[in-house]
Amino acid sequence: MAYWLMKSEPAVYSWEQMAGDKKTVWSGVRNHQAANNMKAMKPGDRAFFYHSNDGREIAGIVKVSRPYHSDPTDTSGKFGMVEVTAEKPLKKPVALAEIKAQPQLRNMALVRQSRLSVSPVTAAEWVAICKMGGIQP
């Protein structure tokens, strides 16, 4: 069981839409590092749903419901996608500023590589953020 973080601009696709849709495919990723992270995902893995740009906070949790497979929006055939299902919102969204203020979270991929749209999360980071978000890990 691994943990991840997936970014979305709320103006494009928000947590509210994610929760309404129940599940969605994470298409459109065109970065190899992000794609490799999705490749490593297994059904049942969980990911934080992060609002980038406008919001800058973790809003909810999704679960991987289908492993990496080809992305029909990529005509080159190089990139794939996973399918994720909304699990639950955080009781209290966790802002990027709060994450940066926590010494034990300073090494998060989210902080260190701000442009990476799909990044790994360690078990310790997962637990700490769930606690900050007011939910059970």
Place this chain on the structure above:
DNA sequence: GCCAACGTTGGC
């Protein structure tokens, strides 16, 4: 709106 980080492209 600005800019840092970083990926990609293309000339050589």
Place this chain on the structure above:
DNA sequence: GCCAACGTTGGC
């Protein structure tokens, strides 16, 4: 294979 130019992401 190197590197300058350029485009994009995303925080501030």
